Amino acid sequence: MMVLPDFQLVRPSSLSEALSALAENPGAMPVAGGTDLLVSMKHGLFSPTHLVDLKGAPELHHLGVGEEGATIGACVRLSRIKDHPLIRTRYRALSQAAEAVASPPLQNRGTLGGNVCLDTRCYYYNQSDFWRRSLGGCLKKDGPICRAAPAAKRCFANFSSDTVPALIALGARVRLVGGPNGVKSERTLPLEEFFVEDGIKRNVLLPGELVADLHLPPAENLLSGYRKYRQRASIDYPLVSVAVAFQVREGRIREARVAVGAMASSPVLALETMEVLEGALPAPELLASAAELVTKRTKPVGNQAGSPGHRRLMARVMCRRLLKELLEAGPL
């Protein structure tokens, strides 16, 4: 069997204990479901001195859906989100995205926080230690260049979370706690601002800082959905994903938000598409032209199955189909 590198397992029973453990051990990493981290550790991508298990912190398990929106703790498992009746009706994109993550047994283990913090992925990175060494490593881990885009100076590893595009489309805000400014420090930001377009850095988390929970605004009259393009209907990470949320008021599309995943090192808010949709009457030609713009800000490179051009095309098709489907189906 593959060997996990040696580490100490810390199992705090509260959020503050967890933050202290992270603060005290600079080589520590937090873990919740472990469905991505343990794979990476078996591949030798991470060798933390400590793993701080967040599952024992009750503060991170809260899941509440009410009039003022929804709050979902970082340790809430994806299967719970998928099956939650109010999330299914009010925040359908999120429910669909949770159901699209990997495969059912992994959804029983994986958490929302883990999926939000999912490492970026690349053919040349998500391989065994033997494989990567035989190639001389890559920029993201230990090599001199990006194997997927050798001329570039940066890492283009692909943003691969399913839930994040859905959360961003739904207008989620993420609450971060702890970090170098002390275990009591806290900040909340729109989820799209959490990510940075850099396959290595990935997000703005500071050392010792954690995602505590995600907050979704009220979902009155909200239509939303998530589409994932992948080779098999299960197990696979997205090659392209699109999430859309909007309201229809007096026959017009309002407050449209469109997010694209797996097409850059961070999730992409499709501002041009959103602009076309805003205030528009839902006519088929309009949907098509809005969908055409969805890839404007994406930067796919050849680090996944499917050429970048094909993935762009798929993003447009997914977007158009999703818009059409939502407008035809109407609210649940």
Next chain:
Amino acid sequence: MNVVRFSLNGDPVEVGVRAGETLLQALRERFGLTGTKQGCDLGDCGACTVLLDGEPVLSCLVLAADAEGHSVVTIEGLSHGEELHPVQKAFLDEGAVQCGYCTPGMVLTATALLDANPDPTDVEIRRAISGNLCRCTGYTKIVCAVRRAAEASGAQGRDGES
């Protein structure tokens, strides 16, 4: 070493494990429960599926220490002596077992499905087992077996009521 206490196939157990030891390793190497198979060790095949508090999880990606205080059921915990679980029986009768390497994981996944949803549609069955790869059967007979087990349990339930 971390000492972990949990319920294993209904019995309370206590075991010392390394921090980096997976539940799969502990089950196979410390408890000798080799019915839980290792097919990829990376969460891609489902051969190592066990039930954690009644839900299918991939034991190659669960730290053994995470079993603390929980209930773990492996394929060895499903049958009682010579009496097979209805899902096991259906797999046998339907010819849903070939090489058998995916079978423990498949059977446990199907068991959890039927516990939660006693009368699943074929699509629901296929979705539930979509994290368990089978290379021999092409899935047709596995889906039939799960349906057969559902029907058998349903019939049993009805008999019980009458």
Next chain:
Amino acid sequence: MSREFQWIGKPTVRYDGVARVTGQAQYTDDLRLPGMLVGKILRSPHAHARIRSIDTSKAEALPGVKAVATGQDAPVAYGILPVSEDEYALAVGKVRFVGDEVAAVAAVDEATALRALSLIVVDYEVLPAIFDPYEAMVREDVKIHEETRVANIERKASLSFGDVEAGFGEADYIREDSFFKGAATHAPIEPHSSLAHFQDGKLTLWTATQVPHYLHRYLSKVLELPQDRVRVIKPALGGGFGGKGEPLPLEFAASILARKSGRPVKITYTREEVFLTHRGRHPMHMKFKTGVKKDGRITALHFESLLDGGSYGSYGVVTLYYSGQLLTGPYVIPAYSFDAVRVHTNKPPCGAQRGHGGVQPRYGFEVHLDRIATDLGIDPLEIRLKNAMESGTRTVNELRITSCGFRECLERSARKVSWEERRGKLPKGRGLGIAGGFYICGAGLPIYFNPLHHSNARIEADRSGRVTVFCGASDIGQGSDTMLALVAAETIGVSPESVKVVSADTDTTPVDLGSYSSRVTFMAGNACHAAALEVRNRLLAAVAEEHGVSVEDLEIRGQAVEVPTSPPKILSFAEAVMLAEVRGGPVCGSGGYTPPILAGKYRGAGVGPSPAYSFGAHVAEVEVDTETGEVRVLRLVAAHDLGRALNPPAAEGQVEGAAVMGLGETLYERNEFVKTGQHESPSLLEYKVPTALDVPDIEPILVESLDPEGPFGAKECGEGSLHPSIPAIVNAIYDAVGIWLHEAPISPEAVLKALAAKKAGSREQGAGSRT
């Protein structure tokens, strides 16, 4: 055999089924011996390099390391085919692909073994590597194997049968097409595993192998141990498909390490190592030229293939011949020629995978045939029926066809989907496709020359009433143990539950050549039948003598012998055994099977002949998403002529599994390499074995042509049933959206590209001409 069967043709629960559903079945990786060590293999990071030196001293000095081995510990070449013994247990002198085995260690635990690997220092002289087979054909400056005479061409085969020139001359229409079928790999869910134990100068190896007998011989050769001191045992096995069909490095490495350390050593491959071990489907570049009469009757066929063999021989020379030899059916081809070439490249070796050798040409030919039919305005079903071969015939390359249910396969699979009413008439995006196929029931010749039986069985009935079958046949999941129990039970007249099967142990079971080339039901089944008849005859003779009746009046049914005395007497089976035992000692029977001499007189005639051939036809119904290029198989009807279904659910399971494996390598599975030779997708995440959501319920149709020489009329069903699925899907895509796909696997991108080309009216690949 006119009497009604007691068991044959009815569902029999698999022999070791309870053990498999309860987790009790012991696979190799489940075995543990006291003092057992963990073995690990160091692999080459280079695609092609000379090894200047290996320094293992630091690894040996690491506490917990009990043995280190390199190629120098066993520098004896081996290879499954005597014509290409080009491998070593661990590299000697050179490495030829990223992942080639260089050294091995045995240590007290996995972490120590891995640390020890990192302490081995190998000095490599990196050599230029070749990954493209066309380049391999001409690069004289890079020799992957020094022995190849021309560039990196391992072997060429060219054969011609009948008057090909006249055949094309006679044709009203000639069409030429090129195809490429990419690699696929077996991906069994059980990774390879071997446990070696050396005691009293004798080696015992428990290993996940399809071929205990061949492995036994090569272990003896490579370890330089007499064969009587080597024992190979195959425990429960979790899927082979050809990937465990030849001696493999871990089997030698574990044995060498066990010998050196004096302790049991187990090596279980990681999933990545399974991909590197490979021996799967050869990438094949193919050209077809076929002449037909106006009505679609074939007059001549010429075929060319280029096989990308990867770094070693493996089964490749056989694959090479099969690629040509298996195109003379299931259609009557009056004149035929082929030219085939296998080259070496710096990739993991290709070998035998389910449907071995015939799968790639079958894909190409069946699509090519549909194109001809389309060109001539003939229905694809009709052109197949028109050319379908019949029983009791001989192909132009001298393959003897005994039973043949091909026509019935075509007709029944077509009827099942209402072919006539629906083909060509479905809404755009939906389509139906049909394809045929045929396959051998075991090779006519063994892999190494010997005059012995290919299969042997020994059966003993004892006074407990039990019947025990001893047979070398290797159950790899397909259910050959169940087949043996069933054949013995039916022949003798006892229930299958009273039959115990001891199989695949070279110490206790007589030789069977192994689970490859779809030979087991036919050959081991016949051997078992012969042995069982001997047991039955002894029993009945004893009962007849005891009771003064004639043997012909006796019958064993339901665990009892009915003796027609007056009044009639019922003897239990155990009582009958005792009567026989009193008269002649232990009640044993033995039987063997050797195929009749079938090979023609020409060089190369040894590959292709088989005592019988299975036939099949699949019909696929697909839906093509013209915006995404995604293809969904909605239905796959798989008709297969297996002679007789001994155990129908098991036979259906074989057909269903094969059809899905074919579907997988048509639409999902890619076994490719990055430009420096690393495997692109060495995981079950990135190598896309279909999930339950990606495939439909397969609809099997079992066609029974009752072969005159098969056990109870049975033929193979596990491999031939893969052949038609690939072209059936590709032909259905044409019916759905009007594009021909000459490369598989088929990506959505390729579908979109072909749709765009069609829209632009660009010239299509391949061409036909009227003569």
